Amino acid sequence: MQVAKKKVVQARIVTLLLVKLALALVIYVIWRLDSAPRTDDAYVYADTVNVAPEVSGRIDKLAVKNDQLVKQGDILFSIDSRPFEATLAKAQAGLQTLNAQIELTQRSVNAQKFAADAAHSSVERARAAAEQATDTLNRMAPLLNPGYVSAEQLDQARTAHRSAQAQLQSAVLQAQQAKAAVSGVEALLAQRAVLTAEIALAKLNLEFSTVRAPFNGRVLGLTTAAGQFAAAGRPVFTLADTRRWYVVANFRETELVEMAPGRHVQIYLLTAPSRHFSGIVESVGHGVYPDDGGSQDAGLPHVPRSINWVRVAQRFPVRILVDNADSELFRIGASAVAIISEHPSHFR
Structure with missing residues (x-):
């Protein structure tokens, strides 16, 4: 009888310890999320330009291939210069x-x-x-x-x-x-x-017949070949600026209170989860288009009816400048995970 009571007491103690541990773990997770917000709703981004000739003519030389890295000043393509x-x-x-x-x-x-x-x-x-x-x-x-x-x-x-x-x-x-x-x-x-x-x-037009890379970058979306007629101002392909890489992370609006430019960020790519990258918050979004509500009809706000009373927090894009980006791993649109550090740092 005493042995049974002793086992019951021990079971209650273990249960109580497990409950306290779970409660402490929940509190830690909540604190951690509040002090170091994270999101996997993030993607890699780089500035891009549409490479278009200044003059019209037939492409007589295409010096690059799709997904090729080029340096500033490299010849991308040239237009027949005889005219x-x-x-x-x-x-x-x-x-x-x-x-x-x-x-x-x-x-x-x-x-x-x-x-x-x-x-x-x-x-x-x-x-x-x-x-x-x-x-x-x-x-x-x-x-x-x-x-x-x-x-x-x-x-x-x-x-x-x-x-x-x-x-x-x-x-x-x-x-x-x-x-x-x-x-x-x-x-x-x-x-x-x-x-x-x-x-x-x-x-000037003769000089424009040779198109050169304006910066170090990667050729994207090249789907043409030599012999194609290129019209002035119409893009031939896209050039991504590989000098500066960004991660655009969509954080909930409740997490933006202290997320000012200068916060340090830890970044992971889904394609290379073992690699760690660091970054700095460059800007925090101040506007998104709402999915529902907000429109006006005859001067009055229109709020659609819904039986769902659960209010989902809006997400705003946070632009993060990556410090040590690897041009071979970083691809525009690649999935990423962003974790905001606990302590703010100075924006550089």
Whole structure:
């Protein structure tokens, strides 16, 4: 009887210890989740760009393959450059022709300026002669009545005066015509500026015919080959930036209270669970599109009816910058696990 009671007491003690241990374990798990939130709703992400040519043409050389790693400055593909070379040669030839035309025109302009200067000198001589004839006539006119000069001499002076005035008027008209005949090269210089701009654009298009990697990255989504016509601005493939890798982890809104930029994060990939990676919280999402509710109809909020009274916490994306990412293991969209550290660190 005593042995049975002793066994019952021992069983109760063991049960009580197990209950306390389970309670302590639950408390620890809750504390751990509160102090170090974690989620497996996370995926790997990297910045990407759509590689598109600046000019249109047929691809004559494709220097990369799908999923290939490339370095900044490497040739990705090139477009047939012959049309751009021809355009450049045409513009350069046009500029040479225009320069020769400007030189000849400038010589003609210089000759016209010399003629205008000569005509101006003729005007000055004719004006001087007219002034002298006027002075002579004015001096001789009072001397006619006293008989110091004859009427014939006075008539000769008047004739000389009229002739000098006519020559002055003729010289003035010739000078005006010579001045008006002086042209310029301003229009040709404006054409040269246009051709210079066309040459610069042709050189730029020729340079654009070779597409190079803007950064170290990996080629993704390449489904074309040499010979394909590439249109300007239309992507040929995608280039992922392998210099910086991120993990976008969706945490519940109740876990975002102290999740500010700078928190240290432990990261694991499902493809390599034994590898440990570290990261830093770079940003915390501040907006998501709600799955239900929130829409408005005729100015009133619309909240759909539901018999499910369980409120599920919304999740917000947290962007985590990975410190020691392995480009061979990290793939865009790969599943990951993110564990926030207990103590915040400074954002770097």
